[in-house]
Amino acid sequence: MAKNQHEYILPETSSTADFIASLQSIFTIREEHEAVIWRTFYDTFDWRLFNQGASLELYKDQTSPKVYWRADKDSARKIQLGLSSVPRFIDHMPRSNLRKQLEPIQKMRELLPRIKLKIKRQPIVVLNDEGRIIVRLNVDEYWFRPAKTRAAHVLGRRVSSKAVKGYQENYDQYLDFIQQLELRTAPDNMLKLALAETGHSAGDYTTKLNLLLDTDEPLIAALKEILARLSEIIHQNTPGTIRGEDTEYLHDYRVAVRKTRSVMSEIKDALPPDIVNTYGKFFSMLGKYTGPVRDIDVYLIKLDKYQKNLSKEGKKQLKAFKLHLQELRKEKQAALKETLKSSEYKQAMKSWDEYLQQPVENLDENSPQARPVSTVADKLVWELYQQTLEQGNVITPESPADDIHTLRKTCKKLRYVMEFFQSLYPARRIRELILVLKGLQDVLGDFNDYAVHIDMLKEFRKSVPEESVEKAMTAMIKELKKKQAAVRAGFAEQYAQYSSQDHIDEFREIFVDSR
């Protein structure tokens, strides 16, 4: 709050009328026209703004609507932009300081209205003997509807006040009056309060699994928990994937599908064969349907980087290539949308969820499904780790790119499995192991990234008849290959840590010796 502005909470036990009456017993006041204010808070699906401590709000009252940006949501300092709506994507946000601060947080994600508050405001002015306004205050009643299916209710009432210039003494009298009422100052912002009411806190969307598996749990029960959590992520991202503009939904959707498939393929004999058969096919089909759109997305995201290095003609060609990709994407996206909206898809997901929700009962103690999850997890992680070492140890600066890709895939499998079972192991130690693995994966990922870049530029080169552009592309590809080679040089260092004796010992201790 700026100086000479205060905000207090009106207790539930006293009504607005009570407050006004007690105000009236001391001051001459005038009640102004009641006003309605709408405050809508926007955030990305994965709460990027909130997680960064920022907030973006559309504020509507009787005057012209505006957008407020707070880099620190609890601070009074804000940027105001005269807009009547919040653009969903950063590209549509007018160039401004607000955009400059929002862009690195929002990135490519869409903004959604997350919390909408209605404020019934009773403005009151305190007057002196000459009829001049000496203090302004508002009694604000915050209304909130936690969900479409629930009724709106009062979230709280607050009285905010502001000194009028030249009447500081009167304002101090008012503050004395408030002190006698023993009102509490309003500490946190309404956004937080409203969020708590929705039953979930902001930042509750995460692609982390965050499970709490039990070491003695039968394998099948644990797997169902993992798969149910993955299914949840799939569902969370389905509507956004269908809308198809914010590319991150599809990304998260695909990762969850891939992990689901990896549970089925990596942990053999754990799920009934008919289940593996039916749903293995289903999820692999989903992988196929979502692949083309994602591939184009990856191209489109990378494409813009090449703009500035091109001649005018090259820029024109690149634009044409981009348009071509966008057209292609539209086509593929339409097909994907149709799939995800089909009754077959919905039915399959529904019965999958039903299967996952079925309690595990009457297990044959000797069946592979009944093995304690930790035994299986230990073995699997250890084996996959061994496999990465076998593949990694033979990689030399001369070995073909395919070898690196193979290692990349095995590392990914290992990473998935370690994350599935993470909660079975000492938290800090397994986190360390995952971190080192991640370091290695980053190098392998960068290497792959360049490969994708190069493929894309080759595609582009094929699509342009212009010789100068072709030359530019060839030069760029050469440049990228150089960078890719540099990444590869960094591999040895990361791998050395990953395959060091200490690291192997740590793996062994956690996944082999501890049982």
Added chain:
Amino acid sequence: MKIIAIYNIKGGVGKTATAVNLAYLASTDGANTLLWDLDPQGATSYYYKVKPKVKGGGKKLIEGKSDIEDAVRGTDYEDLDILPADFSYRNMDLFLDQTKKPQKRLRKLLQPFEDEYDYVFLDCPPSISSASEAVFAASDVLLVPTIPTTLSLRTYKQIRKFFHENGYAEMKILPFFAMVDRRKQMHRLIVEHPPSFMPGTLRSYIPYASEVEKMGVHRAPVGVFAGRSRAAVSYRNMWEEVKEDLHLLESELE
């Protein structure tokens, strides 16, 4: 904090009416706004029902010997404060000339408000003097109401010449037409085809309207007592245009 001065050498062209109305509109945007009445006649202060008097006197204030924040008065409108006129401002030039850097004086006096106000409007008396030069140096933009008559255009030309010859060539000047009477052919012609020496003339203009005169009766900006009138609408359009022109759609608030 953006400082917007309403200025013309000529008297009675609608400067005060503009300052009073635009400042009000700025405050209804939710921007903290200060309106400084620099004219000893105190018309602006009168419109806002504030006594045209500075505690401790205008001289002390200009010399920086009294606290400028103590001189500010709240108005009947939220987010709009006024720095009232003082009759002693008729000697403003003298006050200023006794300070070290007369030109930079006003800007310096407003320094403490940097974080507090989003806009400061300056309603200037009709003259060209040390005081107006201090206004030029302090302001981010000058709004120049001009009546669409040959004589007023000549005055505008003089102002421009003065700016060019006295190192204010870079100053952002937004002229606009005021008290436009569309029944008069000359007004129509000039408004539709502003002369070439008036580049940057605002598209919106203020018509000659009785509501503006009635401000003196209501002692309030037109938006308050005649929100739908032609005059109110044209001030509103003008404010939007000014904001756009100055890229003021965005502001940092506290």
